[in-house]
Each structure stands twice: as structure tokens, then as C-alpha cells.
Amino acid sequence: MQKTHKIPESVLVVIHTADLQVLLIERAGNPGFWQSVTGSLDAVDEPLLATAARELFEETGIAADGERIALRDWHLSNVYEIYPVWRHRYAPGVTHNTEHVFSVEVPRDIPVTLAPREHTAYVWLPHLEAADKCFSASNAEALLQLPRVLGR
Structure with a gap:
């Protein structure tokens, strides 16, 4: 069986409500690592x-x-260094990832069903508080830019 490597191109999807409450999810293998x-x-x-x-x-x-739940492409890409702990997932020599930013506005009462192998908890927070909680700098920056991108 041949091992397939992750493609070093990804998406970041910021989930928010009309009043800029942001959904963050906690990584299963990394307690305290909150992200979009x-x-x-x-x-x-x-x-x-x-x-x-x-x-x-x-x-x-x-x-x-x-329609009701529509993804918004920010036409923004971030290039960042892959954390060394996760580099084994990529082809040898791959050290950077290109991340494309999206957002989606949802009703506050939308049901959330986490993938238990990936995430253990979720929380809704005001966008500034959510930015402070994110472990990823690019994710935190996207949350700080949310009002500007949405024109609010």
C-alpha cells in the first residue's frame, strides 16, 4: 500500500453569525488548539x-x-510554514502550505455536529475573543478582518 501525502494547499472557513459570533472548534489530538x-x-x-x-x-x-448557507470566497491566500509536528503528513521537503480563506454566515441556532476523530468541542465567541483563542496566526488574522470583509 502506497502512502499518499497531503497536498500543501488548504482552506480556512470562518463560520459566523450576522452579529459576528464565531464558531471555534477544538482539535481532538491537541487540547487547547482552537480553530475555524x-x-x-x-x-x-x-x-x-x-x-x-x-x-x-x-x-x-x-x-x-x-443559498441560505453560502460560502464567501475572500480571494485571499496565506502561505505559512507547516508546524514540524505535522510535516510527516506531506511529501519529503514540503515545509509550506497555501491556505485559501472563506467564510460562511449561519443562523446562531444552527446544529453543529463535530467529527469526533477531528474535534472534541465547539464554542461560539465574539470575533475578537475568538481571534485571541485561535492557535493559528492566519486564522486569528482572518477573524480580525471579518468585519472589514463583510463591510460591517
Whole structure:
């Protein structure tokens, strides 16, 4: 069986309500590591919007239907160094990932169903408080930029 490596291209999906409450989820293998939805492309030709929708559903059970629940592409990409603890998932020599930022506005009472192998808890927080809680600098920056991107 040949080991397949993760593709060093991913999405970040900020989930928020109209009043800028943000959903954060805690990583199962890393207690205290809070984040928005993230995930890598499954194939090099997978469209970014499809990746964002897939990861949103896999990690939270929230389905983007394109109407009531519509993903917003920020047309923003971040390149960052992959944490050494996770580099074994990528091909030898791969040290950086390109992350594409999306957001989705949802009703505050939307049901959230976590993928238990990936996340253990979730919390809704005001966007500034959520930014302080994120372990990822690019995720925190996206949360700080949320009002500007939304024009609020």
C-alpha cells in the first residue's frame, strides 16, 4: 500500500453569525488548539469552493447549499510554514502550505455536529475573543478582518 501525502494547499472557513459570533472548534489530538474549519484539498484539481464546502460539512455537519448557507470566497491566500509536528503528513521537503480563506454566515441556532476523530468541542465567541483563542496566526488574522470583509 502506497502512502499518499497531503497536498500543501488548504482552506480556512470562518463560520459566523450576522452579529459576528464565531464558531471555534477544538482539535481532538491537541487540547487547547482552537480553530475555524480547515482542511486540505483531496486532489490537486479539486476546486477550492468544493474543498471548503466538503470540509465545512465533514467537520461541523453544516451543509453549504449556496443559498441560505453560502460560502464567501475572500480571494485571499496565506502561505505559512507547516508546524514540524505535522510535516510527516506531506511529501519529503514540503515545509509550506497555501491556505485559501472563506467564510460562511449561519443562523446562531444552527446544529453543529463535530467529527469526533477531528474535534472534541465547539464554542461560539465574539470575533475578537475568538481571534485571541485561535492557535493559528492566519486564522486569528482572518477573524480580525471579518468585519472589514463583510463591510460591517
